[in-house]
Amino acid sequence: xxxxxxxxxxxxxxxxxxxxxxxxxxxxxxxxxxxxxxxxxxxxxxxxxxxxxxxxxxxxxxxxxxxxxxxxxxxxxxxxxxxxxxxxxxxxxxxxxxxxxxxxxxxxxxxxxxxxxxxxxxxxxxxxxxxxxxxxxxxxxxxxxxxxxxxxxxxxxxxxxxxxxxxxxxxxxxxxxxxxxxxxxxxxxxxxxxxxxxxxxxxxxxxxxxxxxxxxxxxxxxxxxxxxxxxxxxxxxxxxxxxxxxxxxxxxxxxxxxxxxxxxxxxxxxxxxxxxxxxxxxxxxxxxxxxxxxxxxxxxxxxxxxxxxxxxxxxxxxxxxxxxxxxxxxxxxxxxxxxxxxxxxxxxxxxxxxxxxxxxxxxxxxxxxxxxxxxxxxxxxxxxxxxxxxxxxxxx
Amino acid sequence: xxxxxxxxxxxxxxxxxxxxxxxxxxxxxxxxxxxxxxxxxxxxxxxxxxxxxxxxxxxxxxxxxxxxxxxxxxxxxxxxxxxxxxxxxxxxxxxxxxxxxxxxxxxxxxxxxxxxxxxxxxxxxxxxxxxxxxxxxxxxxxxxxxxxxxxxxxxxxxxxxxxxxxxxxxxxxxxxxxxxxxxxxxxxxxxxxxxxxxxxxxxxxxxxxxxxxxxxxxxxxxxxxxxxxxxxxxxxxxxxxxxxxxxxxxxxxxxxxxxxxxxxxxxxxxxxxxxxxxxxxxxxxxxxxxxxxxxxxxxxxxxxxxxxxxxxxxxxxxxxxxxxxxxxxxxxxxxxxxxxxxxxxxxxxxxxxxxxxxxxxxxxxxxxxxxxxxxxxxxxxxxxxxxxxxxxxxxx
Numbered sequence: 001x002x003x004x005x006x007x008x009x010x011x012x013x014x015x016x017x018x019x020x021x022x023x024x025x026x027x028x029x030x031x032x033x034x035x036x037x038x039x040x041x042x043x044x045x046x047x048x049x050x051x052x053x054x055x056x057x058x059x060x061x062x063x064x065x066x067x068x069x070x071x072x073x074x075x076x077x078x079x080x081x082x083x084x085x086x087x088x089x090x091x092x093x094x095x096x097x098x099x100x101x102x103x104x105x106x107x108x109x110x111x112x113x114x115x116x117x118x119x120x121x122x123x124x125x126x127x128x129x130x131x132x133x134x135x136x137x138x139x140x141x142x143x144x145x146x147x148x149x150x151x152x153x154x155x156x157x158x159x160x161x162x163x164x165x166x167x168x169x170x171x172x173x174x175x176x177x178x179x180x181x182x183x184x185x186x187x188x189x190x191x192x193x194x195x196x197x198x199x200x201x202x203x204x205x206x207x208x209x210x211x212x213x214x215x216x217x218x219x220x221x222x223x224x225x226x227x228x229x230x231x232x233x234x235x236x237x238x239x240x241x242x243x244x245x246x247x248x249x250x251x252x253x254x255x256x257x258x259x260x261x262x263x264x265x266x267x268x269x270x271x272x273x274x275x276x277x278x279x280x281x282x283x284x285x286x287x288x289x290x291x292x293x294x295x296x297x298x299x300x301x302x303x304x305x306x307x308x309x310x311x312x313x314x315x316x317x318x319x320x321x322x323x324x325x326x327x328x329x330x331x332x333x334x335x336x337x338x339x340x341x342x343x344x345x346x347x348x349x350x351x352x353x354x355x356x357x358x359x360x361x362x363x364x365x366x367x368x369x370x371x372x373x374x375x376x377x378x379x380x381x382x383x384x385x386x387x388x389x390x391x392x393x394x395x396x
Numbered sequence: 397x398x399x400x401x402x403x404x405x406x407x408x409x410x411x412x413x414x415x416x417x418x419x420x421x422x423x424x425x426x427x428x429x430x431x432x433x434x435x436x437x438x439x440x441x442x443x444x445x446x447x448x449x450x451x452x453x454x455x456x457x458x459x460x461x462x463x464x465x466x467x468x469x470x471x472x473x474x475x476x477x478x479x480x481x482x483x484x485x486x487x488x489x490x491x492x493x494x495x496x497x498x499x500x501x502x503x504x505x506x507x508x509x510x511x512x513x514x515x516x517x518x519x520x521x522x523x524x525x526x527x528x529x530x531x532x533x534x535x536x537x538x539x540x541x542x543x544x545x546x547x548x549x550x551x552x553x554x555x556x557x558x559x560x561x562x563x564x565x566x567x568x569x570x571x572x573x574x575x576x577x578x579x580x581x582x583x584x585x586x587x588x589x590x591x592x593x594x595x596x597x598x599x600x601x602x603x604x605x606x607x608x609x610x611x612x613x614x615x616x617x618x619x620x621x622x623x624x625x626x627x628x629x630x631x632x633x634x635x636x637x638x639x640x641x642x643x644x645x646x647x648x649x650x651x652x653x654x655x656x657x658x659x660x661x662x663x664x665x666x667x668x669x670x671x672x673x674x675x676x677x678x679x680x681x682x683x684x685x686x687x688x689x690x691x692x693x694x695x696x697x698x699x700x701x702x703x704x705x706x707x708x709x710x711x712x713x714x715x716x717x718x719x720x721x722x723x724x725x726x727x728x729x730x731x732x733x734x735x736x737x738x739x740x741x742x743x744x745x746x747x748x749x750x751x752x753x754x755x756x757x758x759x760x761x762x763x764x765x766x767x768x769x770x771x772x773x774x775x776x777x778x779x780x781x782x783x784x785x786x787x788x789x790x791x792x
Binding site: 045046047048049075077078079080081082083112113114297298301302304305307309310311312314315317318319320322325327328340342343344345383384385387388389391392 | 441442443444445471473474475476477478479508509510693694697698700701703705706707708710711713714715716718721723736738739740741779780781783784785787788
């Protein structure tokens with residue numbers, strides 16, 4: 001079941017089956033923006049940036065893009081110079097259909113690394129794709145960009161601005177190779193509000209920092225991560241400070257909802273786990289602990305079994321590298337159950353209560369460091385056999 | 397099948413079943429050293445050091461230890477003040493039997509975290525343990541300290557010194573929660589050579605740096621890691637520089653053999669994987685890349701499937717955080733097969749050849765960074781469903 005979504009004035013979407021890798025499903029999506037739209041984007045920090053990331057970043061610098069062309073099934077990464085030419089060829093082909101410059105098209109790819117992009121199949125699907133553009137094409141597009149995802153990921157918010165109500169709607173894909181680090185898997189968020197380019201860019205970076213950059217499935221940062229924020233200006237202006245704040249709040253909520261949806265759909269995941277770390281000296285050290293816990297295979301397998309093996313959490317906190325950590329001040333909670341304090345099992349701790357707090361689709365682990373007032377939060381999922389099965393068999 | 401081992405003059409060992417956690421097997425081991433033996437040790441850097449680690453470190457500072465008491469099944473970690481008292485009680489009980497000070501006993505524990513150590517069961521087993529001491533007790537002791545290990549781990553070397561032939565024999569346990577960082581899981585290495593205390597300590601630290609500190613199964617550093625090097629002085633002296641070098645070479649070989657045995661027996665592992673990184677600007681950056689590749693769940697699942705999905709290796713290299721990495725100079729080899737160069741698939745690359753090079757019990761991944769002359773090497777294993785099964789069911 002996809003989430004309900006609200007169309008965004010000035011945005012039309014379409015999906016088509018190009019046969020890039022999958023049979024019997026759409027694997028190509030197109031987003032068209034009204035003239036005058038503003039676009040901001042953040043990309044992966046992996047040193048091996050995929051060809052479409054290089055091309056999209058360059059085209060974005062060249063001027064206001066109007067089309068975003070996204071394919072699933074092939075990442076066009078690790079493909080060298082030929083990969084860049086393939087991404088550019090797709091942009092040129094679309095540009096020729098719509099009578100625009102190729103720089104107005106941003107290409108995005110997701111899927112297997114290291115295989116040549118079948119450009120001609122994408123080209124052949126473009127006429128159908130353009131014919132299919134419609135304002136309520138969000139769900140079809142969200143489905144077309146899925147790889148190992150099991151559900152399409154959509155989120156929408158309404159936000160009241162001085163000039164009337166604006167809408168923010170986003171879609172995302174991603175289920176594995178998730179540890180974004182300053183970008184994410186593919187995410188496309190649009191608003192009909194009017195926003196200045198610099199404001200839009202800052203808004204995106206702040207929202208990403210607290211959403212897509214706070215999730216992990218397996219600690220692997222992809223070569224293709226990208227998150228795009230689009231503002232068509234067909235709705236009310238977000239010119240005043242409080243309008244910008246309200247809009248940013250809605251954008252952040254949509255990003256967080258999509259980020260959580262990615263983790264919930266993590267490869268083989270059965271639980272969405274929030275790791276909260278409080279009482280640190282700085283946000284940075286809280287994050288350091290949160291990531292160490294969130295990426296520990298031993299913690300993640302215990303979460304899978306709903307086994308409150310808190311020793312593994314404690315061991316992960318201990319190896320996070322915090323200088324001068326006083327282990328006697330550390331408290332660990334599973335849900336509302338205090339499992340450890342003073343470096344040992346909490347007095348009155350009952351394992352059955354902790355197991356109940358873990359055996360849920362959404363689990364909260366809270367770690368209190370007892371040495372400051374900073375806090376941070378990341379999202380992760382459990383590690384199951386299914387994760388191994390998916391990733392040991394992905395290409396076969 | 398355990399490896400062949402050589403007894404070490406001045407070392408006697410015994411094993412007994414204390415019923416700490418397991419049924420029908422030995423779970424308690426004792427090592428006795430001849431008077432005048434020298435002992436060096438390195439311990440875990442995890443901030444949550446288990447109670448026996450605290451006590452062993454303190455006793456080691458107090459003077460020359462003569463007995464090492466090791467239990468499996470219970471880590472006596474996350475047990476607070478009561479855990480320290482339990483470890484001390486075991487030392488006192490053993491000391492009373494042998495008529496020595498409790499400080500001459502070093503305690504070691506491995507197993508589940510957070511449960512009280514059953515001191516009385518250990519005490520009850522001590523008479524049998526002391527009666528069973530014998531020079532060829534190495535294999536029985538190596539079996540007694542196993543937890544999720546499937547095989548006992550032993551290694552021996554002979555080394556010619558000026559004054560005659562010396563022997564180095566070691567045993568280790570460990571199969572999960574392996575990312576030692578300046579120490580290891582439990583490892584006990586002994587030689588009959590005579591070595592000064594400071595020399596022995598330096599020898600151990602250098603050997604550990606290149607062996608136990610270069611392995612990972614799951615990136616989790618245990619609360620109980622310890623590696624002990626013992627020199628009884630019953631054999632030839634290692635007083636001259638070249639004797640010390642020869643002895644250190646043998647100690648390093650024994651440590652490396654034990655470290656590789658730990659990874660080969662990694663929980664659910666089917667392959668021992670050597671990750672070599674060459675052409676770096678410093679050993680530190682080579683290690684950074686090697687650890688990132690060695691701990692990537694996506695690389696480890698691909699290794700499990702013998703799937704030469706080199707894009708995952710490339711993505712891991714790319715996210716290792718090397719400043720200014722020129723991806724066009726990176727080469728990746730699986731065994732002797734060049735799979736990627738220039739940031740893309742190698743010309744003439746044949747996937748079948750790479751798959752053959754991966755479908756082996758021992759696999760070599762080599763990454764050439766093309767920007768310097770430094771190199772580093774770590775060992776890891778593949779990630780299988782069995783790892784998840786073991787760790788999701790460990791306590792049930």
